[in-house]
Amino acid sequence: MKKEFIKTIIFTKTPLKKWFRYKDIFQIYPADFEGMPRSNLQQHFPVVLEYWTSDKDHIDVDVEYENLKASFSQTATQYNKQDKLLSLLTVFTNHVFFRYTPESGFWGVAIQHDSPGQEADSWPVKWVLPEFHWPEMAGKFQLSEFSTPEIQEVDYIDHLPYYFQDPNFDSDTKREITFPNTIDLVLDTYFSTDEDERSVLDSAISYAVSAMELMTSKRTLSLLSSFTSVETMVNLEYRSFVAEKCDGCGQLKHSVSKKYRDYLLKYIGDSISNKKKFNEYYSLRSRIVHTGKRLRTEDIYVKMDDEERLGEYKNMAEVLLLGKLAIIQWLLKKEIRYA
Template sequence: MEVIFKSFIMLANASVKGSFKYKNLFQIIPAPDDFPRAPCLEAHHPCLLELKYEFEFDPDLKMPDGEFVPDWIQQKDREGKIIHEISSLFGVYSLSNFVFPSGGHSWSINTEDGSDLDLQWRQLSYFVEDGRHQHKISKFTDTGCLPMEQVETSKVYNFGARFIGDDFSIPDFLPGILDSYYILEQDDRDAILRAASIFNSAIKIKTISSSISFATFVSSIESLVDYQYRGSKVESCKECNTPRYSVTRKFTDFLKRYSSDSNELVKFYKSAYGHRSKILHAGALFLGEHIPLSWAESDWSAYHMRSGIERICRIAFANWLLERAQMRRCAEFCVPGAEY
């Protein structure tokens, strides 16, 4: 088993000026001073993500065409999965997170003060010259910079957004979330990563369609609901053969358990699930996507529904993860039948 250290250039939605190291698995540190940076507060800011992982070459692993998978491809696949895992978790549990250029092309203009309108056709990506970044390293880099700021979690979630120009920071409960995630069984990890991937897709879609983004947020919850109730036997009514436990009720009960069981929010859950179905099955978009906004009562209600579902996702996913981790700890350390 080989122990490997790697350093990756990443782009973040905020400037990384402090360091965050999680145990001996990964760390986020500022990019070197000579790395190119956008002259803007709000931009894609470079940083370094350093990984440590164990790797063992599988000589029997084959591609679909029957060719054996070489060592370097197996390593890149392992690294890609780790990066996806970390970025997915940050996307859900932190408002400071990583961004990924599409790899396409777009028109762009120079935004430096006093510059002329220099319209150019550019690739959407980030590179540094050869030799300015060492991909393979022997240990985690000691930058000597201060630890990354940790912000009170309730303030992060209640506000629901970053202030323009804020540096990269994390909620103070994120280390505990990572502790809980890394002790889960693989099936539970896969379940939360599926939900996180859908959630992060909803974030990306927001600027394109608030309605489809909203439906995607609801679907991210549904993926965990489906996992939570997998294998559960659903009884049917003897008279009409209708399932007694409806999809809406499972969705609502899940959020009552992992978000809040207040009457007001229970009504919100039911309304949210109903609106999700109308969007996907009847094309019932939020106002503003197909007619101009008038800020009538329905517009204001839709705004609160769109912003509320994102916050509920973050809270429910956190509580679900923490509960699964606690169950895992009890299974490992508690003696069945003993009193504590």
């Protein structure tokens, strides 16, 4: 199988200071090149992603002009593989991994140095494209095999503490990215699933990624995305299940809410407190879907006491974790089941 190795720049919102490699599939490490653009004010931290594509990954793009077909197909193939790897990293860690999309732009001001004062008022506004490159970049990004970064491997944190003890979610950029010590097992199981399971997993993962991406800008939609990620996994779990009807009332004996709760109890943890919490979250999901309820912290400014505000933020973080762990725990238990 012929492999085409690709080296590209992606971004994180918390610094990645060390190196991570998953087998011979991909690796990431901090971008640190001579001549590379730098800023102490940056909120997007450049990271090198190395990966490869093969004929199995190829996407054939139909275009009007035949001479552009090969170029468009190569670009689509690379972006599709990139996006899949970024999605896996975003869901299986506590951080968002992303790339810039070339079709978008915005009005902006170029920050000309790291200590702007009143002079910034006179800096010109221009239409800006999200790009990251420098003159010597092309020569540094040719690749025939994975490189060997001379830096330490990322720090690995025990599985449950990683997700449940101050997961960060890119809220503190003074910290650095760490990984759960189960990430190789989770990735192993993901890549070993059959095509049908993988398709459903990819749908659940896409919703969990949206939940992470929207958590600071569209909080209610972020919650809905996370709830939908869980529901997608519930459907996968019960795909062969046929519910019976009650002889007396004709209602299904296993309601959607019960399957939802039972799934979380099985994969997240079975306890009285969890049962109560999962019921509360399903009720929250129903209020959002059926009555249009919005989180109050959605607005830029709203009068709320500290306890209520903290409660919304806590619910937000816990529901985000549910969306992630609904996938992660399923993969871990599947790995244990078939080990």
